[in-house]
Amino acid sequence: MAAPTLPAGAVLQPRKGTGFRQFKSAFATVAIVGAFVAAAVPLVALVYYVAREGLKVFSWEFLTTDLPFSQRSVEGGIYPAIIGTLIITVGATLIAVPLGVMGGIYLNEYGARSRFAAIVRFLSEILTGVPSIVMGLFIYTFWVLPRGADGFSALAGSLALGALMLPVVIRTSEEMLKLVPHELREGSLALGSRKSRTIRTVVLPHAAPGIVSGSLLAVARAAGETAPLLFVIGATNLVNWDWLSGSNTALSVQIFGNAASPFVPAQERAFGAAVTLILIVFLATAIARIVTVVYTRRVSGAA
Amino acid sequence: MGGAGFPRPAPPSQNRGTVTQTLDPAPPSPLVGGPRPPGFAVDRAFRVLAVLAGLFVLVVLVSIVFVLFDSAREWISFEGLGSLFSLDWEPVNEKFGAGSLALMTLIVAALALVIAVPISVGIALFVTEIAPRRARLPIVFVIDLLAAIPSVVFGLWMLRQLSQPLADVYADVHGAVAGVPVLGDLLGSPSASGLSIMTAAIVVGIMITPIVTAITREVFATCPLAQKEASLALGATRWEMIRGAIFPHSRSGVVAAVIIGFGRAVGETIAVALVIGASQRLTGNLLAPGDTLASIIANQFGEASGVQRSALIGFGLVLLLLTIIIGIVARSVLRRANRRFGVV
Numbered sequence: 021m022a023a024p025t026l027p028a029g030a031v032l033q034p035r036k037g038t039g040f041r042q043f044k045s046a047f048a049t050v051a052i053v054g055a056f057v058a059a060a061v062p063l064v065a066l067v068y069y070v071a072r073e074g075l076k077v078f079s080w081e082f083l084t085t086d087l088p089f090s091q092r093s094v095e096g097g098i099y100p101a102i103i104g105t106l107i108i109t110v111g112a113t114l115i116a117v118p119l120g121v122m123g124g125i126y127l128n129e130y131g132a133r134s135r136f137a138a139i140v141r142f143l144s145e146i147l148t149g150v151p152s153i154v155m156g157l158f159i160y161t162f163w164v165l166p167r168g169a170d171g172f173s174a175l176a177g178s179l180a181l182g183a184l185m186l187p188v189v190i191r192t193s194e195e196m197l198k199l200v201p202h203e204l205r206e207g208s209l210a211l212g213s214r215k216s217r218t219i220r221t222v223v224l225p226h227a228a229p230g231i232v233s234g235s236l237l238a239v240a241r242a243a244g245e246t247a248p249l250l251f252v253i254g255a256t257n258l259v260n261w262d263w264l265s266g267s268n269t270a271l272s273v274q275i276f277g278n279a280a281s282p283f284v285p286a287q288e289r290a291f292g293a294a295v296t297l298i299l300i301v302f303l304a305t306a307i308a309r310i311v312t313v314v315y316t317r318r319v320s321g322a323a
Numbered sequence: 324m325g326g327a328g329f330p331r332p333a334p335p336s337q338n339r340g341t342v343t344q345t346l347d348p349a350p351p352s353p354l355v356g357g358p359r360p361p362g363f364a365v366d367r368a369f370r371v372l373a374v375l376a377g378l379f380v381l382v383v384l385v386s387i388v389f390v391l392f393d394s395a396r397e398w399i400s401f402e403g404l405g406s407l408f409s410l411d412w413e414p415v416n417e418k419f420g421a422g423s424l425a426l427m428t429l430i431v432a433a434l435a436l437v438i439a440v441p442i443s444v445g446i447a448l449f450v451t452e453i454a455p456r457r458a459r460l461p462i463v464f465v466i467d468l469l470a471a472i473p474s475v476v477f478g479l480w481m482l483r484q485l486s487q488p489l490a491d492v493y494a495d496v497h498g499a500v501a502g503v504p505v506l507g508d509l510l511g512s513p514s515a516s517g518l519s520i521m522t523a524a525i526v527v528g529i530m531i532t533p534i535v536t537a538i539t540r541e542v543f544a545t546c547p548l549a550q551k552e553a554s555l556a557l558g559a560t561r562w563e564m565i566r567g568a569i570f571p572h573s574r575s576g577v578v579a580a581v582i583i584g585f586g587r588a589v590g591e592t593i594a595v596a597l598v599i600g601a602s603q604r605l606t607g608n609l610l611a612p613g614d615t616l617a618s619i620i621a622n623q624f625g626e627a628s629g630v631q632r633s634a635l636i637g638f639g640l641v642l643l644l645l646t647i648i649i650g651i652v653a654r655s656v657l658r659r660a661n662r663r664f665g666v667v
Binding site: 041042044045047048049051052053054055056058059060062063065066069070073119120122123125126127129130131136137139140142143144145146147148149150151152153154155157158160161162183186187190214215216217219220240241243244245246247250251272275276279280287290291294297298301302305309 | 362363365366368369370372373374375376377378379380381383384386387390391393394441442443444445446448449452453462464465466467468469471472473474475476477478479480482483484529532536560561562563565586589590591592593596597617620621624625635636639642643646647649650651654
């Protein structure tokens, strides 16, 4: 783009608008800044209020005691829900990440511009938009119901969350694989590596940090989900370490159950659980960000 | 690395100089007779695995539709296809029309957009045009944090801290517009608890702000610098530059962002279930309790049985079809814009 040349002696000066035009612009600027404030205020208010209420009950004992049997009880903690959330989320990650990464590999390395790849891309986009409650209904009718009373388990919750995470992981993987320079693949292929070996030893390691960070964001989001878990994991007051069988519970489900309770101890437990859940989710998000930043530094440093 | 000492033929001379990427495993060398070269089976297996992973997405989506339809048949056959649109809600007579819930779902989503879109566009402009370069990343980070907060926590906060103060605000607003023709009906007498369609719309509006902001921001960022400079060089103020250069350039992208936000709002469940007040009667009064397709499933599915359970699964199916349609529309708008954004 060649810069336009000005005639000699010409001076380019921004024309001062009329008073009203300047006023309109200033008003718009204020409105735009106001919009940011309007979004930041709920965030601060929410974090402050939840932290204030939650920290009333937050203690080591709260984190390590079983759930009480009565909503009225001031005793009891949320230990089973923490374990449940961790088991269900880790399980969902184990299901969704390998499948999603393979799906991303298919889309970028094998399918590329084929018609089937386009269909998979489209469907995965549609799957991203499926409301999480619908996924809960699906896993309930498809997995829990046929198994009767034994159907409720952490595994069923993992299936629902995994199905929600899958399209996100596929998309992230494809985007990250796309960023791997073609020269690397060509170099590996030229050295005689087969395609699968090239993908496993050259392409994937290069894309790994991005995939890890994208997947962690998906995990963080899944850990906070309530709707898909409501009817598939059952209910329990005790810790259940078994991923495959037995009713379980989760932080989000406990918050939902206690939020509308008329009993103050239950409400306080809901806030305590909310603080715990936010800490878990933020931790996962922060790790994802750090991985991204470190990765970006490494790549830009190498270039 | 390498094919374990397996000799390869020299490349044909006419291909020299051009690097071709083979999509399929190299054909076995004619120089090597006998068994297949090493690594062939692994290569094939890996390829098959990748294709299966792609196929899995299709299997999941098809089975969701099929399984839900199968379980909803009882509800649909009970009243015929009309139950999809029926406004009847008589649980005693096992009449569960989806119509009023679908309408209230759309009302909540539309109201949420009215709240979220101006704020999102404002934040996007703030980030791309006004904020100092150094502040941009932290601002984006703060807005993303909003997206990271679980839905149930939003619901808990709205229910416990804001619903009661909001009830007072609603009462004042209702008093102020009582005589006005249309507004007086839309903002009718409020529920005492503050649990209402409006409260649900506010919380959903806050929740979809990050996604709408993220897409709008990326659209605004694609506006060519030359256009903005040209506009300013012609003497435009900042606002005139935004209106004259950025908005026309980004119109279709912003429309797509709005549609995607709408899809999210329609599917939002848990926060809505906590604050909407659970009333299945269709109302035009935004300050009265209501219910949405998603929230009624969350609130009632646990104790439902028989036709009601089938109906709730049917609502899930309606919800799914609604979001699929919205998703396809958003996609085609994006296609028309012929640009690519990361939509998480």
